[in-house]
Amino acid sequence: MDAELTFQKDLKLIALHIVCPFSAMQTEIPEGFNRLKSRLGEIHNRLDHTQIIGFYPQSSDSPDMDNCHYYLGVEVANNDVVPEDLMSITILSGQYVSYMHKGSLESFGAAYATVNSYIEDHGFFNNLSRHVLEVKNINNDLHNRLKEDNEITLMIPVNSN
Numbered sequence: 001m002d003a004e005l006t007f008q009k010d011l012k013l014i015a016l017h018i019v020c021p022f023s024a025m026q027t028e029i030p031e032g033f034n035r036l037k038s039r040l041g042e043i044h045n046r047l048d049h050t051q052i053i054g055f056y057p058q059s060s061d062s063p064d065m066d067n068c069h070y071y072l073g074v075e076v077a078n079n080d081v082v083p084e085d086l087m088s089i090t091i092l093s094g095q096y097v098s099y100m101h102k103g104s105l106e107s108f109g110a111a112y113a114t115v116n117s118y119i120e121d122h123g124f125f126n127n128l129s130r131h132v133l134e135v136k137n138i139n140n141d142l143h144n145r146l147k148e149d150n151e152i153t154l155m156i157p158v159n160s161n
Contacts, residue, residue, distance in 0.1 A: 005095060010093045013088070016073070017087055033140075037052070039083060051138055052136045053073050056070045058131070071089070091130075095159075097155070098155040102151050115156050125159045127157040137150070140152070
């Protein structure tokens with residue numbers, strides 16, 4: 001599958017916020033993924049039971065530049081009820097370049113290369129004020145970085161000229 005330009009509607013999410021050193025991401029994100037999965041029964045009005053959406057800000061005013069701020073969430077019809085230790089966030093609609101990665105997490109960097117090439121080749125610009133989305137199949141095994149049947153759709157926000 002090739003990268004493509006898509007329009008993403010507003011996403012209302014209930015999410016877990018992970019803060020960790022960048023060096024710990026490969027451990028902390030899979031643990032957060034499993035922690036969120038174990039709490040899905042507490043989250044009401046879920047819209048898609050097949051995915052967990054990972055997302056992160058590309059730029060920040062935060063002075064905490066030494067740590068990764070990564071979120072894992074599920075889309076909900078409304079985010080009126082937020083379970084303890086989780087948060088509510090709405091990601092506003094916009095244009096993204098997306099690419100479906102199927103394979104090991106070790107090769108996921110190639111998805112970024114594919115999307116970034118599409119952005120450059122088509123005259124778009126990465127919208128750094130918005131979140132990058134990584135839509136993960138709920139059955140992924142993020143602890144096994146070599147597992148070949150992981151599915152993640154990478155979505156990088158863009159602006160046109």
